[in-house]
Amino acid sequence: MDFLTLPKRTSGKRTYGLTSIIDLGTPMGELMNNLADYSHLIDLAKIGIGSAYVTPNIKKKIELYKEFGIKPYCGGTLFEKCFYQNKLPEYKGYLHDLGVEWVEISNGTIDIPLRERLHIISHFKEEFxxxxxxxxxxxxxxxxxxxxxxxxxxxxxxxxEYVITEGRDSGTSGIYEKGGTVKSELIHELLKEIDHNKIIFEAPSPKHQMYFIKEIGPNVNLGNVKLQDVLVLETQRCGLRSETFYMEDLECKLP
Incomplete structure (x- = not known):
């Protein structure tokens, strides 16, 4: 029975208010148990870094995520490895074989010029x-x-579909300082001109997640969320934690 007044959350097949988890080797049994309870809180699942290539039973893991209505994709490092070795056609075939429908195009490890990334995107978006x-x-x-x-x-x-702002799984680069502090001036400047519903902010810790919830609202898109933190994150989004206790009952704080 619902009796509390809480911030309005998107639900079902969300297009914003996304929670994207990072899977760095969660065993299948543990994953099954977690998804049985929390799959409705998860929208995307990144098989982190290049781990998909060496993950046992990766095809079964992909199928499990899809069975629970979660969109799985491989971390950008695997894409970059394939780009570096001139194996992008093989990578496409690999993704099709796995049944993966989403792909990440990144340049976090190697420098791929923007023009070249745009060219790659034009080819991949025909199939993914x-x-x-x-x-x-x-x-x-x-x-x-x-x-x-x-x-x-x-x-x-x-x-x-979305652009991820780099933060690593440690929260120490990209939109973060080395010590883990959010580059708040950068975030404020981005939010002035860009639709935040199309950005996924990598926020690997509850502290990082709270920053974006307070700045943008309960329906901010957050990535690199650890599986064990999914329920805590939803609690924060709903104003049920001390740090977000007085959050306004609005879909989003920004106009």
């Missing part, structure tokens, strides 16, 4: 839903705000 990523995994690499904006806008215009 494309997510792209902006930002480097190198915490020493500084990317100007205008470059962030330009890349995100061009990637969305090229047909990407």
């Amino acid at each position: 839903k494309v997510i792209s990523e902006v930002g480097s995994k190198d915490s020493d690499k500084i990317m100007p705000v205008e470059e962030w904006k330009e890349e995100i806008n061009q990637l969305l215009e090229a047909g990407c």
Whole structure:
């Protein structure tokens, strides 16, 4: 029975308010148990880094996610490895064989010029839903705000469903300082001109997740969420944790 007044959450087949988890080797039995209870809180599942290539029973894992209505995809590092070795046609075949319908195009480890990424996206989007990523995994690499904006806008215009802002699974690069602090000025500048519903902010810890919930609202798209944190995240989104206790009953704080 619902009797509390809580922030309005998107549900069902969400197009925003997404929770994207990172799977870095969750055993099948453990995954089954978690999805049985929490699958309705999860929208996307990234088989993190290049782990899909060496994950036992990867096809069964992909099928399990899809059975629970979750969209699985492989981490961008695997795409970059295939690009580096000139194996993109083979990568397409691999994804089709797995039954994966989403693909991440990134340049977090190697520098792939934007023009070339846009060209790759134009080919992949004919067969897959494309997510792209902006930002480097190198915490020493500084990317100007205008470059962030330009890349995100061009990637969305090229047909990407969403753009991920790099943060790593440690929250120490991309949109974060080395010590894990959010680059808040960068975030504020991005939100001035770009539809936040088309951005997935990598937020690997509850602290990072709370920042974006407070800044944008309960229906912010969040990525690199650990499976064990899914329920805690939903609790935060619903104003049921001390740090978000007084969150307004609005779909989103931004106009």
